[in-house]
Amino acid sequence: MKVPQWIKGLLWTSPWWLGFIFFLAGPMAVSAYLSLCDYPLLQPPVFVGMDNYARLSTDPIFHKVLANTLIYAVFSIPLGTILAIALATLLNRNVRGQAIFRACIFVPTVVPVVAVAIVWMWMLNPQFGLVNQGLRQVGIDGPMWLASPGWAMTSLILVSVWIIGAPMVIYLAGLQDIPVSLYEAARLDGASRLGQFRHVTLPGLSPVILFNVVISIIAAWQVFALPFVMMKSSPGPDRSTYFYTMYLFDNAFRYLKMGYASAMAWIQFAIILALTGLVFAVSRRMVHYRGA
Numbered sequence: 001m002k003v004p005q006w007i008k009g010l011l012w013t014s015p016w017w018l019g020f021i022f023f024l025a026g027p028m029a030v031s032a033y034l035s036l037c038d039y040p041l042l043q044p045p046v047f048v049g050m051d052n053y054a055r056l057s058t059d060p061i062f063h064k065v066l067a068n069t070l071i072y073a074v075f076s077i078p079l080g081t082i083l084a085i086a087l088a089t090l091l092n093r094n095v096r097g098q099a100i101f102r103a104c105i106f107v108p109t110v111v112p113v114v115a116v117a118i119v120w121m122w123m124l125n126p127q128f129g130l131v132n133q134g135l136r137q138v139g140i141d142g143p144m145w146l147a148s149p150g151w152a153m154t155s156l157i158l159v160s161v162w163i164i165g166a167p168m169v170i171y172l173a174g175l176q177d178i179p180v181s182l183y184e185a186a187r188l189d190g191a192s193r194l195g196q197f198r199h200v201t202l203p204g205l206s207p208v209i210l211f212n213v214v215i216s217i218i219a220a221w222q223v224f225a226l227p228f229v230m231m232k233s234s235p236g237p238d239r240s241t242y243f244y245t246m247y248l249f250d251n252a253f254r255y256l257k258m259g260y261a262s263a264m265a266w267i268q269f270a271i272i273l274a275l276t277g278l279v280f281a282v283s284r285r286m287v288h289y290r291g292a
Helices: 005-012 014-034 051-057 060-091 098-110 113-123 130-137 152-162 165-176 180-188 193-221 225-230 244-254 258-285
Strands: none
Touching (some): 098 165, 113 152, 152 225, 165 193, 225 244, 244 258
16 A cells, blocks of 8 residues: 555655644643633633733733833844944954954853853942942942842843854854955945945845844843843842743742733733834835845
């Protein structure tokens, strides 16, 4: 008996689609149902319809974490993108010790986030930290950093920018993929270095920038480990560093409101999906693909 080709195809691809069903589609379907339930985790879920979403619309803490996460994303994504492109441009030049500089910038990316957070907690210590010690050497009295409502968010944004090794490497690969002939043509037309960067480098990097920005949006709206560890499992002064995923985690595993947390998860998914769609819509005229 001859086995049909479509059955063979299903068998060969079964590791992927079985994994997708059991580890992604299935849990998502369960989460969507639980978001419509009152589920205290230790008791069976009770269907309540859209009550969880209605409660979220009037929850002041939900509004606070939404605003905090938005502020974090608005500042960390552009700052990280600009710095990563600048570093990649500098490291794309033939200079002595180029490999060492690349490794030094990339190393923080492979260090566990918990270790990074602990190191920066020490560095930002208002009394003994290296940052304030350095500021005192130039006559500046450093702030309280993580203990100050006005500086806690800034501290987390600066620490997040410090971990830009991965996007920097991707930008570096994108720079090396831009044909040298385009720079030669721009120089023959009298373009300055700034003009070459604006009219050759940025258009050539635009697909890579789009990729990294989308990844950064997803990461910013799911930030958890860094503020959770640095703020010592607390929401920070005046909840200034209480982020969306931290509140979702607390509802699910601290307050045992799994239905409420599931509703938050689906709102988070909708926000990320909408922002990603917006970025793709805006990028249609700004992203230039070679040969397109």
